[in-house]
Amino acid sequence: MGGGHVKKALITGITGQDGSYLAEFLIAQGYVVHGIIRRSSSFNTQRIRHIYQDPHEDRPRLVLHYGDSLDSESLMRVLHKVQPDEVYNLGAQSHVRVSFDLPTYTADVVYLGTVRLLEALRTLDRPVRFYQASSSEMYGGVTTEALDESSPLVPRSPYAVAKVAAYYQTINHRQAYAMFACNGVLFNHESPRRGETFVTRKITRGLAQIVAGREQYLYLGNLAARRDWGFAGDYVEAMWRMLQHDVADDYVVATGETHSVQEFLDYCAGLVGLDSAACVRVDPIYFRPTEVDHLLGNPAKALRVLGWRPRTTFRQLAAMMLAADLDSVGVDPRRFEALHGFIPDPEPR
């Protein structure tokens, strides 16, 4: 932060998993963070509530504005009011399975929402740095090789198709208008704040319910799928680093390790002394019309150019999520020796 200028960042999707970690990270860097939230019939700000609740703040660290990626006017209005230095476009219908049921809506939010935001940015009279939340789903999981920035894009869901379009639109705005616009191609990243219907969280939450005696079985889909899972708290730093670099570019962000859903399940079940075969049932309702079988990322460029690296291991991630979910159902994670190092802090899940 040079010359006393306090940087302003605007985040779409601030109420989501990544938005909450990014807001915390940017505030810790000295930014004032502005976020776009959607009107909702019940509160949807639980992941960022604690940021508001700091009694020591001398100026607002977080400012929320109503808006929607479907609504150009709202994006325009917020951008002109905030005059941000950096914009992080995280807002999305982000569930791959749901995108098969809502393909048009998903395309509208994910693709056209990005076009609306990029076009609104062009009406500002100041240079703005733009981050686009691109996804490893764009690769389609058709190879077991490690994927990098030059790997072919083979989208296999309406979500992935929309993300591919938004990815290319971001590059087109960079080339056509010399905008500082970057794609972060992030592989799956999880946390105790992960949405409850994504598989890792579904597993840790489901096992916690079983330990608490609230449920007998956990129902899952394709256990053979493989993912490169990292920790969301590590990945938001990579987003920020992309926008601090001299040149706008696209980067893969991943751990370089892949594990199956079965492995994640077995590891978590083992941590709490459960036999996964006895407590899990496969329900085809969770199968996808086209599946992404295998994802493994090669983050070498982000490591080399951005100096970023993932800090949290697969096992630490699983234990952290499981401890938080046990705690939230009233089971003390310290009952399980392997979880002693992962006692959750009182922050939101």
Ligand code: NAP
């Ligand atoms: P998430 O938890 O599902 O959060 C999505 C956010 O988007 C929420 O704040 C949601 O608001 C907001 N949103 C949904 N529809 C919107 C609309 N029409 N207008 C404005 N905002 C809208 O997702 P996440 O895991 O944090 O992921 C963040 C971004 O990274 C997404 O774009 C996702 O597609 C992408 N991504 C995620 C991963 C991953 O593994 N997590 C990997 C690669 C890329 P509400 O709270 O109101 O629903």
Ligand code: F7E
């Ligand atoms: O599925 C399998 C499922 O929904 C992972 C989003 O953040 O990451 C996420 O998309 C795998 C798939 O994540 C269940 O079939 C088995 O193969 O946790 P997921 P995703 O589809 O990889 C990418 C990078 C994004 O960009 C997305 O926004 O797990 N699976 N059984 C299951 N998946 C779910 N959800 N539920 C099950 O019961």
